[in-house]
Amino acid sequence: MFFSVFHFHCASLLFPFNHFPSLLLSAVHGLSSVPQCFFFYSSSLYSLPWEQQRHMILRPGLQLDPLAMPALIWPHQPLVRTRSSPASTSLPAADTQLQVIYNCVFPGLVYDGQMQKHQCTCGDNSRHPEHAGRIQSIWSRLHERGLRNHCERIRSRKATLEELQSVHSEKHVLLFGTNPLNRLKLDNRKLAGILSQRMFVMLPCGGVGVDIDTTWNELHTSAAARIAAGCVTDLALKVAQRELKNGFAVVRPPGHHATHSSPLGFCFFNSVAIAAKQLQQKLNVSKILIVDWDIHHGNGTQEAFYNDPSVLYISLHRYDGGNFFPGSGHPSEVGAGAGEGFNVNVGWTGGLHPPMGDAEYLAAFRTVVMPIAHEFSPDVVLVSAGFDAVEGHSSSLGGYKVTAKCFGFLTRQLMSLAGGRVVLALEGGHDLKAICDASEACVSALLGMEVSCVCARLLYTGVSTDLCCMLHLLITDCGFVCQVEPLSQSVLDQKPCENAVLSLQRVIRVQGEN
Template sequence: MLKHQCVCGNAHIHPEHAGRVQSIWSRLQETGLLGRCERIRGRKASLDEIQSVHSEFHTLLYGTSPLNRHKLDHKKLLGPISQKMYAVLPCGGIGVDSDTVWNEMHSSAAVRMAVGSVIELAFRVAAGELKNGFAVVRPPGHHAEESTAMGFCFFNSVAITAKLLQQKLGVGKILIVDWDIHHGNGTQQAFYSDPNVLYISLHRYDNGNFFPGSGAPEEVGSGFGQLTQLLMGLAGGRVVMALEGGHDLTAICDASEACVSALLGDTCDSIFQWPQEKPCPKACASLERVIEIQSKHWSCLQNLPQTSGHSLLDGPLGAQGQSEKDEAETVSAMASLSVDVEQPGSVPDNSESSRSGVHCGDHLIASL
């Protein structure tokens, strides 16, 4: 995955670069978190696995390289390879668009390794071999649609993994929480009509003016550690996290450290450091719009007290009892999404399943 880089050789001008995973790995080592985790070996996803979400044309287009094409059916390759179009980047390199770089010799192996590593980790968690895990992989995937690469993404690792959990392990219900700043249009597309997968995207929308322009409230189909802890209350704690976006190295290292620490059961710092600070008015307006739309589908959002514009200290004390009731209903509703996999038997606390898994370099899914 480290070799997926622009042929111009200048990683500093490309926000999605190998330093992202290298920096996270170094931070986990420096803090001692890595030593408390089970390290697992990644693998490349097969072309068949990738086609659980992507078209055959798209899979062959980005899943093959000059080194392995001779092993494949040349008749199938004629279309994708003949139509492989690149954009010339300002740096002199090539990409599938103005910011999604492509390296003909190394990118296909990297994107397949990213997908395969997420699959491998998720299957081990679903099988009870690991309690939870964090896949430190690149390139990301949540913008990749069935037949379209965009936004640094070629194959949708999380969507492919969820599809395979359904198809091969018979997982009945899956919750995907995506808190990248951008809407995961590819993941939404993959499961928009699937009643057994709930996809929740927390993203910046700006009335469609922020990339990728999708993710409106009507599409109903800092606190990283705290959110991870909350998610661990669902699906028996079987949480699989996969690195998606984030291009400020300090920020993604801080976020990854907090998430892995939470997966290991460490206590997180309080998120209520500024209890008197009120939310941004535009954020409140977005939240109220989301509640208006989603309350048609979630009874726990109906009859909520009007507190979205209040600070933590200014919130009406009279609403505390109702808030606790609403919170209990929400947890109960989302708990029904627990991964439904029949386990062969109970696993003792001192077994491998009590450990967290981390993969670098090569149910419940949270996209970071």
């Protein structure tokens, strides 16, 4: 359904990525400031013949001849039909968003060392790809690069049992959200029946898990999972209320595979889904976009909002005909009931022949993600930021070749939405260098700067580089110069592989039909 009316957003199909941000920035000031040609180019990609679709996907810098664009009358209703405007909202009005952005200087970071205690009782992290070293390494990298100094660290907390139950069943919450100590405060009669149903498996390493991959530590797992959910929730609430500019949550265990009543794939509680529910319930947020770029489909997040038209879920993942974990995420899974059309799966096919990389992910954002997201016009953007598509992961854990720089670039694209209210929450990713590089790139993007920067107007006055970076966030015309190489023009202009073209055409066709 989202390809019925792209408004001005489909210009992403027609302009190379290096021109796209400036066009989107002008749109923030209001539609009246957007050039008329921008509207003319906003016809749906779905309206084009099959071969012309291919041509546009393969040519990121292509500008179509306006006279060649077909005029169609669409058989279904535009997005205004959705019931997504509340009677009141605590979010700033659209015409005040730019002013508020510059009053709100700092991105937020959240981290808690207690999450490291969730580990297999075997004590051998080398046998478990999801281990404490993941978040410890990322947190250290952000410190080494000086990025933590430019962000505001918020206090961590455990999600309450009530918050967990906004997504998960009471049984699931009591099974996996309590430990021997806090169970003493709960109803023993209720707990006795539920705990007797808990099933564990013995792992080859000698430890205990809820399945062959998902380890369980009776003393620490429940606390770590609740802290992860609480951290993401509070970060999202603060960003939505403009207490923070945007944010990045360095958390574990991940969450996007956890369903209403089952843990799965290292996940116990779906932190991003819980945060979205709390935005709805506590702040009456009207429209939430969840972008999931973990290489594995977020089956739990899809399930949580499959019938909800106020949450748009877009996932980019390795699908391969359902043969890659968890096997869900076919493009035909578009939502149900009132939520039909609000679930978008970019399920890559073709295995690793060749592996998907920057060109393919840029094409997906250009032709699917950003046009749909702009049409939806979210109030807040949540990102399930798994980095297992970053080059460096084995074929069993991913095998793709997306660069860390590309994820920083995609983060900047998402910052053009929702007045910049973007929150990234760590999901998967197991190669330590890859996830550290990607986290660094994304936090740099959230800051509006690269890892190292100078302010041309201030350096010669003797002001420190750190202060220059801070002042850049306050002074929009400060002569800011990045010293870190962005994505090269050759990468931005690279054509996606044939398997990616076919995958994107399939998504476009399905969305056009719905």
